[in-house]
Amino acid sequence: MPPSPKWVELAEHLRKQIASGDLPPGEKLPSTSQLCQIHGVSSIVVRNAMLTLKAEGLVVGVPGVGVFVAER
Amino acid sequence: MPPSPKWVELAEHLRKQIASGDLPPGEKLPSTSQLCQIHGVSSIVVRNAMLTLKAEGLVVGVPGVGVFVAER
DNA sequence: CTCTATTTGTACGTATGTATG
DNA sequence: TCATACATACGTACAAATAGA
Numbered sequence: 001m002p003p004s005p006k007w008v009e010l011a012e013h014l015r016k017q018i019a020s021g022d023l024p025p026g027e028k029l030p031s032t033s034q035l036c037q038i039h040g041v042s043s044i045v046v047r048n049a050m051l052t053l054k055a056e057g058l059v060v061g062v063p064g065v066g067v068f069v070a071e072r
Numbered sequence: 073m074p075p076s077p078k079w080v081e082l083a084e085h086l087r088k089q090i091a092s093g094d095l096p097p098g099e100k101l102p103s104t105s106q107l108c109q110i111h112g113v114s115s116i117v118v119r120n121a122m123l124t125l126k127a128e129g130l131v132v133g134v135p136g137v138g139v140f141v142a143e144r
Numbered sequence: 145c146t147c148t149a150t151t152t153g154t155a156c157g158t159a160t161g162t163a164t165g
Numbered sequence: 166t167c168a169t170a171c172a173t174a175c176g177t178a179c180a181a182a183t184a185g186a
Contacts, residue, residue, distance in 0.1 A: 005154060031170060042156050047172090051120065055127040063171045064164030077173060103151060114175050119153090135152045136183030 006041050007048035013039075014049065018058055018069055029059065029067045078113050079120035085111075086121065090130055090141055101131065101139045 004012075017023040030038060035046045050067060053059045061067045076084075089095040102110060107118045122139060125131045133139045 007154080033170080044155060044157085048123065048154090050171090051123055052127050055124050061171060062164080063162060064169075066170065079173080105151080116174060116176085120173090122152090133152060134183085135181060136150075138151065 006039075007045045007052070010035070010039055010041065010045055011049040011052050014053060015058065023069050025069050025071045027069045028065075029069070031066060078111075079117045079124070082107070082111060082113065082117055083121040083124045086125060087130065095141050097141050097143045099141045100137075101141070103138060 014023070014029070023029065029035070032043060032046050032050075035041075036043055039045070050059065050061065054061060058070055059067050060070050086095070086101070095101065101107070104115060104118050104122075107113075108115055111117070122131065122133065126133060130142055131139050132142050
């Protein structure tokens with residue numbers, strides 16, 4: 001049972017929140033710094049998770065504003 | 073016209089090679105170090121490109137061996 | 145079978161640029 | 166103009182897996 005990487009777990013965590021409606025479309029996610037503090041991880045973990053979620057089209061990053069849940 | 077990030081260009085470059093058959097399924101891609109040297113980029117660029125391609129299911133990484141083009 | 149080299153994967157830190165408010 | 170926040174980019178280290186001598 002290979003332990004999942006931190007960034008995978010973070011990505012799945014956010015994916016669940018989006019799927020469950022806890023994070024509705026248009027909702028702003030916590031900032032990178034906030035996610036680092038909340039989950040006790042480094043920026044790389046958050047970075048990789050965001051990169052994956054963006055590649056999946058689940059979230060959209062807006063520079064200077066934040067990362068938002070995609071509309072569809 | 074926003075200049076595409078290096079890792080996006082690298083990912084698209086590899087994607088084209090896969091789509092065109094230049095890199096057939098099962099083919100081994102150059103190693104991370106090789107890609108860094110070939111394209112004159114850092115490991116982060118290669119890392120992000122690989123992360124994206126793996127998320128898309130286009131390539132499969134095998135630790136200790138290399139990264140291969142997915143079978144389908 | 146053991147040792148070593150190679151390669152991928154994960155992880156941390158930091159700097160610069162850009163865009164928004 | 167300044168503060169905030171995301172995006173890109175570079176460097177490095179360690180662990181695990183595999184192949185080859």
